[in-house]
Amino acid sequence: MALVYGSVQSSVVAEGLCFYPDASMVSKIFTVLAMVAGLVGYLYGPYWKVRRVPGPPTIPLVGHLPMMTKYGPGVFSVLAKQYGPIFRFHMGRQPLIIVADAELCKEVGIKKFKDIPNRSIPTPIAASPLHQKGLFFTRDSRWSTMRNTILSVYQPSHLANLVPSMQNCIESATENLHSSKQDVVFSNLSLKLATDVIGQAAFGVNFGLTTPQSINQSDEVSDFIDQHIYSTTQLKMDLSGSLSIILGLLVPILQEPFRQILKRIPGTMDWKIERTNKKLSGRLDEIVSNRMKDENRGSKDFLSLILSARESQNVATNVFTPDYISAITYEHLLAGSATTSFTLSSIVYLVSGHPEVEKKLVEEIDGFGPHNQVPTAYDLQHKFPYLDQASSDASFPCIFCKL
Known part of the structure; x- marks a missing residue:
């Protein structure tokens, strides 16, 4: 039934x-x-x-972001001790492979660099189109062409020619330190120093951040540096960034739609970032345009080398369009200034806690020769072994116990 x-x-x-x-x-x-x-x-x-790469358990949506809140920048040292020199760290949904060993970094960054052409774009970079046209985030054949073209910039002979420019910036930065009556914030000083050196090397432009106070910096240069610093500091890979960046960390598919909306709403962080990046792009395009018109620009800086290669038709002009030239040149300033500044500050901080290391470093430097003797590139590479060891191990404080 x-x-x-x-x-x-x-x-x-x-x-x-x-x-x-x-x-x-x-x-x-x-x-x-x-x-x-x-x-x-x-x-x-x-x-x-990447499930076979060791790492801590992940939390849905947020990944390992809570660990950054708990440990701060030291989170990577904590995880390296627990999981070894290679481990996973998830920025929301996106996993990162962290290499926490100096020799392995050289292996990945130099020897294996060409084997990793298409990198995933981090959430903060995805919120900034200006930063997506540099070498690190271009893809496929354009990436290969860019990389092969700029290799000459990193030849020892070219880098050796930059030593006098570095020396001039160092002398300007330290000229009045002995007579200063105020405390010197070394991290700020090192950032200015690195920015001036890379500004000369990348753009052939003297930003004048390390010049004595009596020499006034132009408003145009000052405005460019302010925009550069703001744009750089907003590339945050945590939950303190703009709303679109936070959404990108949690639900990446929503990042771009929300960014397009928020950048049109005055007062939002996305709106401020968009305005700043437009100003930066405009300034960079102006620098590139002026250098293109300069028939006597030479080939000392990175920008001039790229333009010369482009004009000689050694590379396709559709690869190095003006916007990509601007981006890849700015990438040098962006990637180099902050990392160099951090390394210098870390060395000073770590050495200050080990008087015996400081004494050996000072003895090696003073033993080189008179104070007015400028070291050559060869001297820097071969006559300061202890200084080279200390700077190489700056990221690993425990090494100082063995120096």
Whole structure:
């Protein structure tokens, strides 16, 4: 005997209870299951590719971001001690492979660099189109062409020619230190020094950040530096960035739609970043345009070398378009100034805690020769072994116990 309720939504059979859902209910169930499977696949797809790399357990959506709140920048040292020199760290959904060993960094960054052409774009970079056209985030054949073209910039002979420019900046930065009556914030000093050196090397432009106070810096240069610093400091890979960056960390698919909306709303952080990057792009395009018109620009700085290669038709002009030239030149300033400044500050900080190391360093430097003797590139490479060891090990404080 069967009892039928309504249409054909269910049937009860005397021999046993049987339930037959209709087609619409089956469709809804499979739709929900598909959505759940899609969400799980979207969130854990990147993790699955690197699941064999050691690392702490991840939290859905936020990954390992809470660990940054707990430990701050020291989180990577903590994880390196626990998981070894290579480990996973998840910025929200996006996994990063951290290499916490100096020799392995050289292996990855130099010897294996060409084997990693298409890098994933970090969330903060995705919120800033200005930074996406540099060497690190271009892709496929354009990346290969860019890389092969700029290799000459990193030849020892070219880098050796930059030593006099570095020396001039160092002398300007330290000229009045002995007579200063105020405390010197070394991290600020090192950032200005690195920015001046790289400004000369990348753009052939003297920003004048390390010149004595009596020499006034032009408003144009000052405005450019202010914009550069603001744009750089907003590249935050944590939950203190703009709303679009936070969404990018948690649900990347929502980042670009929200960025397009928020950048049009005055007062939002996305709006401020967009305005700053437009000003920076305009200033960079102006520098590139003026250098293109300069027939006597020479080939001492990075920008001039790129333009000369482009004009000699050694590379395709559709690869090094003006916007890409601006971006790759700015990338040198962006990538070099902050990292160099941090390294210098770290060395001073770590050495200050080890008087015996400081004494050996000073003895080696003073033993080189008179104070007015300027070292050459060869001297820096071969006559300061202890200084080279100390600077190489600056990221690993425990090494100072062995120096």
